[in-house]
Amino acid sequence: MKEIINAQRNFFNTHATKDIQFRRAQLKKLQQALEQNEKLLHEAIYKDFKKSEFDNYSTELSLLYKDIKEAQKMIYKWARKESVPTGILNFPASSYIIPEPLGVSLVIGAWNYPYQLSFAPAIAAIAAGNTVILKPSELPTNTAAAMAKIVKENFDPAFFTVVEGGVEETQELLKQKFDKIFFTGSTTVGKIVYKAAAENLTPVTLELGGKSPAIVTENCNLKVSVKRLVWGKFLNSGQTCIAPDYVLVHNSIEQRFLNQLKIEIESQHFAFENDNFLQIINNKNFDRLVKMLDPQKIFYGGETNRESRYIQPTVMQNVNFDDVVMQEEIFGPILPVITYETIEEAIVKVNSLPKPLSCYVFTKSNAIKKKVLKEISFGGGAINETVMHITNENLPFGGVGFSGIGNYHGEAGFKAFTHYKSIMDKPTWFDPFIKYYPHTNFRLKLMRWIMKL
Numbered sequence: 102m103k104e105i106i107n108a109q110r111n112f113f114n115t116h117a118t119k120d121i122q123f124r125r126a127q128l129k130k131l132q133q134a135l136e137q138n139e140k141l142l143h144e145a146i147y148k149d150f151k152k153s154e155f156d157n158y159s160t161e162l163s164l165l166y167k168d169i170k171e172a173q174k175m176i177y178k179w180a181r182k183e184s185v186p187t188g189i190l191n192f193p194a195s196s197y198i199i200p201e202p203l204g205v206s207l208v209i210g211a212w213n214y215p216y217q218l219s220f221a222p223a224i225a226a227i228a229a230g231n232t233v234i235l236k237p238s239e240l241p242t243n244t245a246a247a248m249a250k251i252v253k254e255n256f257d258p259a260f261f262t263v264v265e266g267g268v269e270e271t272q273e274l275l276k277q278k279f280d281k282i283f284f285t286g287s288t289t290v291g292k293i294v295y296k297a298a299a300e301n302l303t304p305v306t307l308e309l310g311g312k313s314p315a316i317v318t319e320n321c322n323l324k325v326s327v328k329r330l331v332w333g334k335f336l337n338s339g340q341t342c343i344a345p346d347y348v349l350v351h352n353s354i355e356q357r358f359l360n361q362l363k364i365e366i367e368s369q370h371f372a373f374e375n376d377n378f379l380q381i382i383n384n385k386n387f388d389r390l391v392k393m394l395d396p397q398k399i400f401y402g403g404e405t406n407r408e409s410r411y412i413q414p415t416v417m418q419n420v421n422f423d424d425v426v427m428q429e430e431i432f433g434p435i436l437p438v439i440t441y442e443t444i445e446e447a448i449v450k451v452n453s454l455p456k457p458l459s460c461y462v463f464t465k466s467n468a469i470k471k472k473v474l475k476e477i478s479f480g481g482g483a484i485n486e487t488v489m490h491i492t493n494e495n496l497p498f499g500g501v502g503f504s505g506i507g508n509y510h511g512e513a514g515f516k517a518f519t520h521y522k523s524i525m526d527k528p529t530w531f532d533p534f535i536k537y538y539p540h541t542n543f544r545l546k547l548m549r550w551i552m553k554l
């Protein structure tokens with residue numbers, strides 16, 4: 102690992118990555134490599150957890166193509182020197198900010214959207230002029246191998262390489278010195294990464310998880326709200342960091358809401374056989390999820406099959422905050438429904454848990470929308486929608502508190518891998534005496550006058 106990092110550091114020190122044309126060429130190469138290997142990528146992810154070609158394209162590859170296109174288009178603007186005002190105190194001078202790449206970056210990916218969560222930060226790192234060591238999650242073994250193969254065939258490892266491996270390899274990597282660490286995964290491992298980064302004062306971006314609530318008010322458009330909720334919850338079999346984890350519904354519409362959930366789940370044909378629903382990633386997660394199912398509280402679904410790692414889309418009712426299902430992020434196809442009486446009560450309940458990655462509100466009321474946005478702190482979210490905010494590259498994506506540090510996507514991704522170097526540039530033809538010794542009363546008076554200007 103030391104060798105790889107040294108090679109990347111030496112390459113970074115040639116300053117080749119500072120050239121915008123170089124960065125654009127690498128991005129183009131990645132785009133072509135992904136396009137040419139779509140079949141390999143589809144087959145690998147299907148083997149790992151039966152992700153369909155439709156889902157692989159719509160939730161992984163298409164977003165990466167979009168990211169690359171955006172970076173290629175915007176890179177000159179993002180990377181250019183920005184002039185800023187200087188002020189009378191320093192007259193005559195100019196001031197500007199130079200975006201510079203941080204250096205050798207480490208990207209650690211999560212398994213649930215393996216291509217997207219590995220390559221999207223890598224695209225941002227490359228656009229910003231860094232070298233990249235990518236450590237994808239080891240859980241989907243075939244996708245990790247496919248990514249390693251594609252990168253190896255197309256890139257000089259001194260610029261961009263994939264290190265395969267699990268916890269041990271990640272910990273070994275974390276002992277090394279990087280200029281940036283970008284981690285996507287659980288809050289527990291996020292803390293391990295943060296501690297390791299502190300040793301070298303390495304800047305981090307931590308994209309973590311949490312329990313993202315969806316609040317459904319009595320005056321929402323029930324049909325559309327439930328349709329969007331069901332889609333966002335059961336997409337990827339609920340293994341989505343920004344999936345609505347649980348629903349808080351106004352008690353006056355509970356029964357109508359539950360009935361509509363059942364109708365909508367059935368109409369979206371979530372079935373393993375027709376590739377409309379994928380597997381739970383491994384037995385460990387399957388067993389963890391099954392423990393959350395309380396037979397007394399299942400309103401819909403509840404069927405499980407360990408051999409095929411299948412859990413039917415399941416709705417639980419009469420849930421309270423002490424239930425097992427409310428003790429940790431679910432990260433699977435189980436939707437607990439909790440009722441509330443007043444919006445104040447719902448907000449207090451959400452705020453009793455750590456700050457979530459997302460929050461969703463389904464309402465026609467502007468007052469409630471404003472109140473929720475003002476009184477609940479969360480990473481990002483949507484009104485009358487779920488998940489889709491992630492697809493707008495103009496919205497920085499990231500968490501707050503236990504759901505993460507920093508953000509990315511679009512220009513925010515470029516910024517995550519960039520240091521902004523501030524420069525004051527002074528000519529020598531004029532050198533006012535005021536700041537120099539010896540200090541006199543006159544100079545102090547002059548100073549007071551100038552500082553007030």
Ligand code: NAD
Pocket residue numbers: 209210211212213214218236237238239266267268271272285286287288289290291293307308309310311341342343430432458499500505
């Ligand atoms: P994880 O934390 O178990 O693993 C993430 C990465 O960390 C993997 O590459 C893994 O090899 C490594 N790792 C695991 N244990 C480690 C250890 N002890 N020391 C060092 N490295 C270790 O997370 P996961 O199971 O892959 O993903 C699920 C979590 O990620 C959920 O909490 C989810 O919400 C979150 N997530 C967040 C985002 C986001 O963008 N914010 C996206 C996807 C997933």
